[in-house]
Amino acid sequence: xxxxxxxxxxxxLGRMGRQMAEVVEAxxxxxxxxxxxxxxVGGTGLVSRDxxxxxxxxxxxxxxxxxxxxxxxxxxxxxxxxxxxxxTGLDAAELAAIASxxxxxxxxxxxxxxxxxxxxMGLVEQAARALDPDDYDVEIFEAHHxxxxxxxxxxxxxxxxxxxxxxxxxxxxxxxxxxxxxxCERRHGDIGFxxxxxxxxVGDHNVxxxxxxxxxxxxxxxxxxxxxxxxxxxxxxxxxxxxxxxxDMRDVLGFHG
Numbered sequence: 001x002x003x004x005x006x007x008x009x010x011x012x013l014g015r016m017g018r019q020m021a022e023v024v025e026a027x028x029x030x031x032x033x034x035x036x037x038x039x040x041v042g043g044t045g046l047v048s049r050d051x052x053x054x055x056x057x058x059x060x061x062x063x064x065x066x067x068x069x070x071x072x073x074x075x076x077x078x079x080x081x082x083x084x085x086x087x088t089g090l091d092a093a094e095l096a097a098i099a100s101x102x103x104x105x106x107x108x109x110x111x112x113x114x115x116x117x118x119x120x121m122g123l124v125e126q127a128a129r130a131l132d133p134d135d136y137d138v139e140i141f142e143a144h145h146x147x148x149x150x151x152x153x154x155x156x157x158x159x160x161x162x163x164x165x166x167x168x169x170x171x172x173x174x175x176x177x178x179x180x181x182x183x184c185e186r187r188h189g190d191i192g193f194x195x196x197x198x199x200x201x202v203g204d205h206n207v208x209x210x211x212x213x214x215x216x217x218x219x220x221x222x223x224x225x226x227x228x229x230x231x232x233x234x235x236x237x238x239x240x241x242x243x244x245x246x247x248d249m250r251d252v253l254g255f256h257g
Contacts, residue, residue: 004031005240008056009082010071011063012046013037016086016225020060023229029237038067049074058236062086062228076101082239084232085109088154102246103122107242108239110249113153113231115207118249121162124207125143127218128166133189136209136216138163143196143204152177152193159207160191 007024011017012035015250024032035045053059053074059069059081075083083184086099088111098109128138140163142156152160157171164171169189176192186192200203203222208215222228231249238252 004029005236006031006033006057007236008032008034008036008054008059009050010036010052010059010061010067013041013043014062016062016228019225019229020062020232023226023233027233030233031112035183041185045210045232048254049111053078057083057240058082058084060084060086060232060236063234065090065094067146069097072101072105074099076138080105082106082242083108083237084239086111086113086228089150099246102244104244106239106242106244106247108235108247108249108252110231110235111158112203113220113228113235114220115231115249115253116227117155117220117222118253118255119157120205120207120218122250122255124159125162127165127207127216128163130166131209131216132213133167135211137186137190137192137211139192139194139208141194141196141204141206143198143201145201145232146198148197151195151197153195153203153205155203155205156193156195160193163191163207169257 009017009020012021021032021035024030033055034047036047036049036052037043039225061071061083065087070083072083075081082105085107098107101107140156141160142153144153160175161171164174174189174191176190202225204218206219208217235252239247
């Protein structure tokens with residue numbers, strides 16, 4: 001029997017970090033060897049970041065954009081370990097840092113690790129390709145718990161990118177993240193976003209194709225955060241020992257061959 005893949009968890013005291021620890025410890029293919037958090041926060045069983053990286057084959061990181069970019073740089077400088085990054089809201093510089101690190105180490109980065117959600121993205125792209133943009137307007141709605149910082153969510157943006165790809169356009173040229181103060185009709189071809197933050201909503205996403213006389217809506221509702229942790233485990237199993245590169249969940253699921 002092969003040795004378990006050694007996993008370190010960044011942001012171990014966060015809600016996703018705690019969930020990840022439970023799922024990793026329950027999987028015989030993995031060994032949870034280290035947990036770490038920000039250097040200014042202490043806790044039982046935590047080690048330093050450097051100690052964690054020295055012990056792990058893969059680090060699972062659901063923290064913040066800045067922390068994820070810094071971690072990617074450090075892992076690349078060390079020549080490993082591999083990374084699974086689930087942070088959302090990364091800016092251009094942070095994305096560039098991760099892309100640069102992926103030339104040296106293997107990284108799986110995704111705005112959402114749900115199998116169902118990644119299936120939804122494929123369906124959205126297909127629908128956008130099939131439904132005439134002259135007839136069907138695209139609107140994306142997402143709702144999350146009150147503690148989520150970025151808006152729209154990384155997943156909503158990924159769905160928008162899928163719709164734009166299906167239509168053969170650049171998302172940056174058609175996305176509308178707020179209509180407040182616009183005081184004008186909807187621009188032809190726009191992809192709109194609407195956001196709700198409240199309570200303990202895990203994550204709801206709807207993509208509507210709205211035409212005269214009918215609306216087609218594709219949707220996904222997350223009922224339990226453990227689904228993200230299970231997806232991250234699948235990503236860790238995929239990325240361990242993988243050649244350098246930046247991968248996503250569709251690579252993990254085999255959609256890219």
